[in-house]
Structure formats: structure tokens, C-alpha cells
């Protein structure tokens with residue numbers, strides 16, 4: 245059973261096109277244990293039809309380091325009837341190497357034994373992360389009112 249801890253979103257202008265962009269950071273537990281951290285960049289405007297996602301999985305013990313974790317990079321979008329998940333590689337994204345874990349290439353991610361965790365978690369995300377689904381469904385609530 246996943247549980248998502250929501251934090252306040254941050255807003256900025258997209259570096260490539262100036263469109264309003266929202267960043268989310270979420271902490272996920274499974275059966276009470278630290279399980280994952282995911283981040284999302286939700287940019288409006290024609291250049292950005294998909295949510296840019298990264299999820300780190302692995303050892304979240306304080307003694308662990310980012311090398312004890314791996315990060316899957318993917319995009320989320322809606323095609324009217326359902327949400328889609330597309331695994332991509334580091335060369336297709338602006339996500340930097342960081343605390344979430346070593347960035348997996350697309351080939352590594354697709355062969356990885358934890359890939360199913362990513363799909364299970366993304367199912368949970370689109371059922372519970374309202375800011376994200378407002379963006380995916382093009383509802384106005386997802387646009388930052390200050391921009």
C-alpha cells in the first residue's frame with residue numbers, strides 16, 4: 245500500500261520557452277517504509293505536452309548514498325481514455341544526476357527488475373496526485389494563478 249506525502253509545489257518560468265511551470269516533490273512510503281521519491285515538472289504551453297517525471301527507488305536509509313538507488317525517468321500524458329507512461333533516458337530530459345539515484349538509461353530501465361514498481365507507483369500517482377492529473381487532463385486548476 246503506497247502513501248504519498250505531498251509538499252508545496254514551486255512555480256517558475258520554463259527555461260526554454262518562458263511558459264509557467266510547476267515543480268512537485270513527493271515522498272512515498274510503502275507499508276510504512278520509505279519507498280520512493282518522485283519529482284514532476286509540469287510545464288504549460290505547446291512545447292510541453294507531457295509531464296516530466298523522475299522516480300528514485302532503492303535504499304533510503306540515512307547511511308545509504310545515491311549509488312544505492314536508481315532513478316527512472318519517464319513522461320506521463322493523457323490520451324483521452326487513459327494515462328500513458330513512457331520510459332525515456334537521461335539524454336531526453338533535463339533531470340540532473342542527484343540524490344534520487346543513478347539515472348538509468350532507457351534500455352537499463354526497460355530491463356530493470358523494479359520497472360513494475362514504477363508502473364504500480366504511476367498508477368497510484370494518477371489516482372492521488374491531483375495537481376498532476378489536473379495538468380494531464382488540461383484542467384485550469386493546474387495553471388499557477390500568479391503567472
Ligand SMILES: [Zn+2]
Nearest residue numbers: 258260261262
Ligand atoms: Zn519550455
